Amino acid sequence: MFELLGIPPQALFGQLLIGLINGAFYALLSLGLAIIFGLLNIINFTHGAQYMMGAFVAWMLLNYLGIGYWPALVIAPLLVGLTGVIIERTMLKHLYKLDHLYGLLLTFGLALIIEGVFRNYYGSSGQPYQIPPELTGGHNLGFMFLPNYRGWVVIASLIVCLATWFVIERTKLGSYLRAATENPTLVQAFGINVPRMITLTYGFGVALAALAGVMAAPIYQVSPQMGSSLIIVVFAVVVIGGMGSIMGSILTGFGLGVVEGLTKVFYPEASATVIFVIMALVLLVKPAGLFGRTA
Amino acid sequence: MKLSRTLGLAAAAVLAAGTAQAEYTNGVIKIGVLSDMSSLYADIGGPGSVTAATMAVEDFGAAKKGLKVEIVGADHQNKPDVGSSVARQWYDVDGVDVILDVPNSGVALAVHGVTREKNKVFLNSGAATSDLTGKACTPNTIHWTYDTWMLANGTGGAIVKQGGDTWFFLTADYAFGHALERDTSAVVEKNGGKVLGKVRHPLNNADFSSFLLQAQASKAKIIGLANAGGDTINSIKQAAEFGIVQGGQNLAGLLVFLSDVHSLGLKTAQGLIFTESWYWDLNDQTRAFAKKFAERNGGKYPTMVHAGVYSAVTHYLKAVEALKSDADGAAVVAKMKEMPTDDPLFGKGQVRQDGRKMHPVYLVEVKKPQESKGPYDYYKIRATIPTDQAFRPLNEGGCPLVKG
Numbered sequence: 180m181f182e183l184l185g186i187p188p189q190a191l192f193g194q195l196l197i198g199l200i201n202g203a204f205y206a207l208l209s210l211g212l213a214i215i216f217g218l219l220n221i222i223n224f225t226h227g228a229q230y231m232m233g234a235f236v237a238w239m240l241l242n243y244l245g246i247g248y249w250p251a252l253v254i255a256p257l258l259v260g261l262t263g264v265i266i267e268r269t270m271l272k273h274l275y276k277l278d279h280l281y282g283l284l285l286t287f288g289l290a291l292i293i294e295g296v297f298r299n300y301y302g303s304s305g306q307p308y309q310i311p312p313e314l315t316g317g318h319n320l321g322f323m324f325l326p327n328y329r330g331w332v333v334i335a336s337l338i339v340c341l342a343t344w345f346v347i348e349r350t351k352l353g354s355y356l357r358a359a360t361e362n363p364t365l366v367q368a369f370g371i372n373v374p375r376m377i378t379l380t381y382g383f384g385v386a387l388a389a390l391a392g393v394m395a396a397p398i399y400q401v402s403p404q405m406g407s408s409l410i411i412v413v414f415a416v417v418v419i420g421g422m423g424s425i426m427g428s429i430l431t432g433f434g435l436g437v438v439e440g441l442t443k444v445f446y447p448e449a450s451a452t453v454i455f456v457i458m459a460l461v462l463l464v465k466p467a468g469l470f471g472r473t474a
Numbered sequence: 475m476k477l478s479r480t481l482g483l484a485a486a487a488v489l490a491a492g493t494a495q496a497e498y499t500n501g502v503i504k505i506g507v508l509s510d511m512s513s514l515y516a517d518i519g520g521p522g523s524v525t526a527a528t529m530a531v532e533d534f535g536a537a538k539k540g541l542k543v544e545i546v547g548a549d550h551q552n553k554p555d556v557g558s559s560v561a562r563q564w565y566d567v568d569g570v571d572v573i574l575d576v577p578n579s580g581v582a583l584a585v586h587g588v589t590r591e592k593n594k595v596f597l598n599s600g601a602a603t604s605d606l607t608g609k610a611c612t613p614n615t616i617h618w619t620y621d622t623w624m625l626a627n628g629t630g631g632a633i634v635k636q637g638g639d640t641w642f643f644l645t646a647d648y649a650f651g652h653a654l655e656r657d658t659s660a661v662v663e664k665n666g667g668k669v670l671g672k673v674r675h676p677l678n679n680a681d682f683s684s685f686l687l688q689a690q691a692s693k694a695k696i697i698g699l700a701n702a703g704g705d706t707i708n709s710i711k712q713a714a715e716f717g718i719v720q721g722g723q724n725l726a727g728l729l730v731f732l733s734d735v736h737s738l739g740l741k742t743a744q745g746l747i748f749t750e751s752w753y754w755d756l757n758d759q760t761r762a763f764a765k766k767f768a769e770r771n772g773g774k775y776p777t778m779v780h781a782g783v784y785s786a787v788t789h790y791l792k793a794v795e796a797l798k799s800d801a802d803g804a805a806v807v808a809k810m811k812e813m814p815t816d817d818p819l820f821g822k823g824q825v826r827q828d829g830r831k832m833h834p835v836y837l838v839e840v841k842k843p844q845e846s847k848g849p850y851d852y853y854k855i856r857a858t859i860p861t862d863q864a865f866r867p868l869n870e871g872g873c874p875l876v877k878g
Binding site for chain 2: 193
C-alpha cells in the first residue's frame with residue numbers, strides 16, 4: 180500500500196469525504212451570503228444568527244409541537260425567512276443608498292441581540308436534537324464509516340446549491356433579479372416590482388441559512404453560539420470565492436472544506452486558521468477573489 | 475462575535491453599612507466574578523457563578539455582621555489578554571479585593587499572575603490545570619474545586635483497572651487540555667496502560683469527525699476526551715454518530731459537568747464514567763442549596779464549579795472577618811489556609827500549603843434514561859475517593875511554597 184506523507188490512503192479518503200461534508204455547510208451558507216451581497220449589496224452579518232435560528236426553530240417545532248425533522252426542513256426556513264423579510268422591510272431597505280458599513284453594523288448588532296436573547300433563555304450548552312430515525316446508522320465504506328445522515332447532508336446541499344445557481348444564472352426570474360441590481364429604475368419601468376423582488380431575495384438568502392441550520396441541528400448541539408463560530412469562516416469563503424459570485428461561493432465552500440479537513444490530519448493545531456491564511460494569500464494575488472470580477 | 479464588554483451583571487448584595495471600619499479597602503469587600511459569560515463554558519460557571527457568590531454573601535449574613543460586600547461580574551471571553559486586563563482594571567481602578575471562578579486554564583494562569591503582582595486574592599473554581607498549585611503556585615491563589623490531577627487519577631485510574639489499557643487522546647489545544655492529557659497519560663502508564671496517540675484540536679471546535687476518524691484508526695480501546703464544555707458535548711455526540719462505541723471503542727470524558735450531561739441528554743450520555751468533586755444530590759443540605767440556586771438561575775441546577783464558588787466565598791468572608799482586613803491578599807490567603815473550612819456544600823475540609831482546597835471527590839456514572847427520575851437526576855455515585863487520595867500528594871507538585 181502506498182502512503183502519502185505518512186498518512187495511509189484509507190485515512191486520507193476518509194478525511195477528504197469529511198472535508199466535503201463540512202464544505203457542504205460552508206457552501207450552503209456562503210451561497211446565501213453571496214446572493215444577498217450580490218443582489219442587495221448588504222454584508223449580512225446576521226447570517227450566522229439566522230443559521231442558528233433555523234436550528235432552534237427545528238428544535239422548538241419538535242419539543243413544543245411534536246413536529247419532526249422532515250416538516251421542519253420546510254417550515255423552519257419559511258419562518259426564519261419571514262423574519263428576514265420583516266428585517267428587510269423595516270430596517271435594511273433604508274440602508275441601500277448608504278455606505279456598506281451601515282448595513283454591516285446593523286446586521287452585526289442584530290446578530291448580537293438575537294444570540295443574546297437565545298442565550299438568555301436556553302443557556303450556552305445547547306439542546307440535543309436527534310438524527311431522524313430514517314437516517315440513523317451508517318455504512319462501512321471500507322476506508323471509513325460514513326454515517327447516513329452525513330451522506331444525506333452532502334447530497335441535499337449540493338442539490339440546493341445547484342438549483343439556486345440554475346435559477347439565478349439560467350432562468351428568466353434570475354435575469355430579472357440580475358438586471359434589477361444593475362439598473363433598478365429601468366427594470367421598474369418595465370413594470371416589475373423591484374422592491375418586492377429585493378425583499379423576497381433577502382428572505383430567500385435567510386431561508387438558505389435557516390435550512391443549513393436545520394441540517395446542522397442533528398450533528399452539532401443546537402446552541403446560541405453555533406452560528407458565530409461559523410460565520411467568520413463563511414465570510415472568508417465568500418471573500419476567497421469572490422464577493423457576490425454564486426458559483427464561486429459554492430465551489431470555494433466545498434474546496435475549503437476539503438482543505439480544512441486535510442489540515443486536521445497533517446497539522447490539526449492549524450485547522451482553525453488555515454482558511455484565513457488562504458484568504459490572505461488569495462487577496463494578495465487576486466484581490467477580487469478566485470471567481471470575482473473586478474468592476 | 476463578542477464585543478468587549480464588562481457586564482455589570484450583579485451589583486447585588488450591597489448590604490447595610492453597619493459599623494464603618496476603615497480596615498477594609500474603600501470600606502467595602504468587593505468580590506469580582508470573572509467567567510466565560512457567553513461562550514462554551516458559560517453554563518459551567520458564567521452567570522450562575524455570580525448567583526452562587528451572591529447566595530454565599532447572603533447566607534453568611536454579611537449585613538448583620540456589619541460587613542459591606544459588593545459583587546461585580548465580567549466576561550473574559552476565553553482570552554487570556556482580556557482576562558488579565560479586566561483583572562488589572564478591577565484591582566487598580568475598581569477596588570476589587572478578590573477574583574472568583576475563572577474557568578479556562580489559560581485565562582486562569584494569566585489572572586493568577588496579575589493577582590500575585592497586585593497582592594490580591596484569587597480563588598479559582600472553574601479552571602482545571604494542576605499547575606496552579608504545582609510549579610506555578612503563589613501565596614495569593616487557592617484552587618478550590620477540582621484539578622487535572624484529580625480528574626486523571628479518579629477517572630483514568632478507574633478505567634485502566636477495568637481493562638481500558640490503550641488510550642488515544644482528543645485534546646483541547648491550550649493549557650488545560652495539555653495539563654489534563656499529561657496528568658492522565660501519567661496515570662495510564664503508571665497503571666500499566668499505554669498511550670497510542672493523540673490529536674490536538676482548537677478550542678471551541680464544532681466538527682470533530684476528522685479527529686474521531688483518527689481516533690478510530692488508532693484502534694485504542696479508550697478515547698480520552700481531554701476537553702470540556704461544548705467541545706466535550708460535540709465530541710460525544712459525534713462519536714455516537716460515527717459508531718465509535720459500536721466499533722468496540724469506549725469514550726472517557728475526563729472533564730464532564732452536570733450541564734454537559736443535561737445538554738447531551740441521557741440517551742447519548744448514559745454509561746459515561748467520570749470524576750466530580752460535588753453533586754447536588756449528595757445530602758439534604760446540597761439538595762436544599764440546589765433547589766434555591768435553580769430558582770434563581772432559570773431552573774438550571776448548580777455544577778461543581780458553582781458549588782465551589784459558593785464555598786470559596788464563604789471561607790473568604792470568614793477569613794476576612796477574622797482578620798478584620800482585606801488589604802493584604804497574601805495575609806488573607808494565609809488566614810484561609812490556617813482556618814479549617816466548613817460549609818454546607820463540601821462539609822469540613824482544609825486548604826493546603828500549596829493552595830489546594832482538600833475534600834473528597836466522587837467517581838460517578840451517568841444513569842440510563844429509565845433510571846432517572848427527571849431533569850438533573852443524572853448520576854450514580856460509584857465510589858467516593860477520600861480526601862487524602864483525591865488530590866496530588868503535597869510533595870509531588872513542585873510548588874516552591876512547600877518546604878521540606
